[in-house]
Amino acid sequence: MNTSTTPPSLLDVQDLRVHIRTERGTVTVVQGVALTVQANEVLCIVGESGSGKSVTMLSVMRLLDEKAVTYEGSIKFQGRELLDLPARQMRAVRGAGIAMIFQDPMTALNPVYRVGWQIAEQLRAHRNLSRRQARTETLRLLTAVGIGDPGRRIDNYPHELSGGLRQRVMIALALSCRPKILIADEPTTALDVTVQSQILQLIFDLRADTGMAVVLVTHDMGVVAEIADRVQVMYGGNVVEHGTTTDIFNDPHHPYTAGLLASIPRLDQPRPARLPSIAGTPASAGNIAPGCVFAARCPHRFDACSTQPELRTVGDAGHQVACHLDLTVADHRAVPVGDATGTEGTDLL
Amino acid sequence: MNQERPVLVRLQDVRKSFPVKGDRGRRAVLRAVDGVSLDVFTGETLGLVGESGCGKSTLGRCIVRLTELSSGTVEVAGTDISRLGQRRLRPLRQRMQMVFQDPYSSLNPRQRIESSINLTLRTADNPTKAAIAARVRELLELVGLQPEHAHRFPHEFSGGQRQRIGIARALAAQPDLIVADEPVSALDVSIQAQVINLFMDLQKKLGLTYIFIAHDLSVVRQISDRIAVMYLGKIVEIGPTEDLVERPMHPYTRALLAAVPVPVVSPGPRAPRAALTGDVPSPVNPPSGCRFHPRCPISTDRCRTEEPALTGRGPLGRKVACHYPLSTE
Numbered sequence: 048m049n050t051s052t053t054p055p056s057l058l059d060v061q062d063l064r065v066h067i068r069t070e071r072g073t074v075t076v077v078q079g080v081a082l083t084v085q086a087n088e089v090l091c092i093v094g095e096s097g098s099g100k101s102v103t104m105l106s107v108m109r110l111l112d113e114k115a116v117t118y119e120g121s122i123k124f125q126g127r128e129l130l131d132l133p134a135r136q137m138r139a140v141r142g143a144g145i146a147m148i149f150q151d152p153m154t155a156l157n158p159v160y161r162v163g164w165q166i167a168e169q170l171r172a173h174r175n176l177s178r179r180q181a182r183t184e185t186l187r188l189l190t191a192v193g194i195g196d197p198g199r200r201i202d203n204y205p206h207e208l209s210g211g212l213r214q215r216v217m218i219a220l221a222l223s224c225r226p227k228i229l230i231a232d233e234p235t236t237a238l239d240v241t242v243q244s245q246i247l248q249l250i251f252d253l254r255a256d257t258g259m260a261v262v263l264v265t266h267d268m269g270v271v272a273e274i275a276d277r278v279q280v281m282y283g284g285n286v287v288e289h290g291t292t293t294d295i296f297n298d299p300h301h302p303y304t305a306g307l308l309a310s311i312p313r314l315d316q317p318r319p320a321r322l323p324s325i326a327g328t329p330a331s332a333g334n335i336a337p338g339c340v341f342a343a344r345c346p347h348r349f350d351a352c353s354t355q356p357e358l359r360t361v362g363d364a365g366h367q368v369a370c371h372l373d374l375t376v377a378d379h380r381a382v383p384v385g386d387a388t389g390t391e392g393t394d395l396l
Numbered sequence: 397m398n399q400e401r402p403v404l405v406r407l408q409d410v411r412k413s414f415p416v417k418g419d420r421g422r423r424a425v426l427r428a429v430d431g432v433s434l435d436v437f438t439g440e441t442l443g444l445v446g447e448s449g450c451g452k453s454t455l456g457r458c459i460v461r462l463t464e465l466s467s468g469t470v471e472v473a474g475t476d477i478s479r480l481g482q483r484r485l486r487p488l489r490q491r492m493q494m495v496f497q498d499p500y501s502s503l504n505p506r507q508r509i510e511s512s513i514n515l516t517l518r519t520a521d522n523p524t525k526a527a528i529a530a531r532v533r534e535l536l537e538l539v540g541l542q543p544e545h546a547h548r549f550p551h552e553f554s555g556g557q558r559q560r561i562g563i564a565r566a567l568a569a570q571p572d573l574i575v576a577d578e579p580v581s582a583l584d585v586s587i588q589a590q591v592i593n594l595f596m597d598l599q600k601k602l603g604l605t606y607i608f609i610a611h612d613l614s615v616v617r618q619i620s621d622r623i624a625v626m627y628l629g630k631i632v633e634i635g636p637t638e639d640l641v642e643r644p645m646h647p648y649t650r651a652l653l654a655a656v657p658v659p660v661v662s663p664g665p666r667a668p669r670a671a672l673t674g675d676v677p678s679p680v681n682p683p684s685g686c687r688f689h690p691r692c693p694i695s696t697d698r699c700r701t702e703e704p705a706l707t708g709r710g711p712l713g714r715k716v717a718c719h720y721p722l723s724t725e
Contacts, residue, residue, distance in 0.1 A: 311585060
């Protein structure tokens with residue numbers, strides 16, 4: 048599927064809305080998300096639970112249960128609309144076009160097959176390799192993802208491996224079809240910090256070696272600072288801010304971004320008597336009042352917030368924020384996001 | 397730092413092992429906690445950090461005796477509780493409560509919040525119904541919830557609110573000591589900060605002593621007066637928080653600190669850096685000598701054979717188990 052004309056973006060998502068039918072009616076969990084991914088970049092999608100970050104990525108892979116889900120908008124991969132693709136052709140995109148790894152590699156690997164077999168099977172199915180070629184290639188992949196003693200590991204079952212090794216096997220599996228984009232959904236959240244930094248370094252190095260793009264979904268701003276070229280901050284099914292990593296960390300405009308950054312306990316700074324925190328409870332899909340999604344928790348809330356702000360460009364090209372105000376770092380410092388000693392979200396569902 | 401502070405909990409050579417199946421189904425022993433001695437002072441927060449499998453949770457459970465010790469003693473306020481019978485243990489147990497990681501699985505989903513909390517109250521004394529109801533409302537307000545929440549079920553609350561309920565339940569028994577096992581690691585970042593602040597406020601208000609178990613050093617540092625670092629069942633370093641964070645002496649402590657990603661962008665191209673290679677070895681078959689030596693950047697032959705003892709260094713009560721402790725300037 049190599050076209051000679053290079054498309055502008057590898058992945059181009061426009062105004063994506065995802066509606067999920069539940070027993071209690073239809074819930075719109077992604078509310079008009081746009082994102083683009085260029086070759087060889089690391090895009091981080093940051094957000095808390097219920098922000099829609101994982102659903103957005105699962106929609107790109109078309110891995111949601113389509114009996115219960117309706118999509119609106121457009122997801123173009125190399126110029127081709129994925130939302131219209133028949134299941135069969137979509138299968139060809141998964142793996143060779145876009146591969147995805149998940150938080151818990153134990154549930155993604157088949158426990159009754161040896162890990163080498165699982166990789167080799169994929170190579171034989173997608174790349175038409177012979178049994179022998181597939182085994183050689185599997186060994187090469189296991190080595191590439193930094194597994195020591197691949198000759199032994201190839202015959203291990205998933206339960207015989209540690210969490211870090213399992214995640215490496217998952218990455219090898221994802222790389223086996225040479226994807227253009229690797230989507231990693233919280234790939235290090237279940238791992239210890241020392242192993243987390245190894246896996247991040249691996250993903251970073253593989254990106255440099257293969258030229259693939261990486262979309263990393265995470266809630267950890269520390270991870271973002273280490274690895275991202277660009278950052279997209281999501282809240283309540285919406286993109287609230289987008290920019291280069293420097294824009295987001297050094298010049299956050301959205302009160303949510305600023306609050307998120309402020310509430311992280313930091314080892315590199317003197318510890319505060321109290322941690323700044325964002326008052327209230329994260330917005331969950333189906334429980335969002337009209338207007339700005341963050342208004343209920345925002346210290347800068349005013350009349351205009353009852354209408355939903357559009358993403359607009361601020362400062363540098365590419366730095367976008369969905370806020371009626373034009374807040375700077377100084378404003379965020381002057382009016383910090385609420386400190387919640389008291390009540391948290393009294394108006395429950 | 398002050399030598400005169402009263403000791404609330406004293407652990408002496410606490411060990412806990414579990415029988416497991418080893419290689420080819422052979423019987424083996426997993427030494428989850430392998431000889432831990434330490435004091436917890438009244439009113440302080442001792443942070444217990446380490447990676448998965450280091451034994452920090454097992455140690456926490458041993459302290460409140462949710463797990464029986466294999467050997468060693470746990471003294472709470474001067475009484476050795478490690479071998480007490482249930483009847484004599486019960487009044488002491490009310491003085492030590494536990495808060496768990498997942499507030500959802502530790503609350504009965506079919507029980508209203510009120511009942512979850514007042515179960516502890518009813519065991520404690522023989523109060524009247526009205527007194528119980530009043531106390532439940534008071535406890536809910538103490539943890540930042542609304543009194544009318546008492547009649548709701550756990551599923552009606554968010555993760556952060558459920559953890560507040562877990563804390564309220566622990567407080568119902570009016571404990572001196574709370575052992576909190578990863579109480580904020582399942583929470584969203586913005587909520588995590590709220591719950592850490594709540595823990596700190598309650599300590600000030602009620603004079604509580606905490607043992608705060610977590611894998612996240614930045615969280616532990618925020619809340620702790622002292623930090624103990626565990627690796628494969630042993631304490632490898634312990635000391636006052638700021639001293640330990642600023643001048644780690646054990647190579648493992650330094651690596652743990654270096655592995656925590658800092659949310660700051662440095663100019664120039666991005667590049668993550670791994671601080672340590674390899675995984676934590678299995679506690680069934682721990683390495684010889686110093687248990688950290690296979691992953692240690694400065695290990696020598698001595699480290700492979702001779703196990704370092706936890707010895708005091710410096711005036712601040714630091715202790716380190718390393719043959720070659722890092723700079724002490």
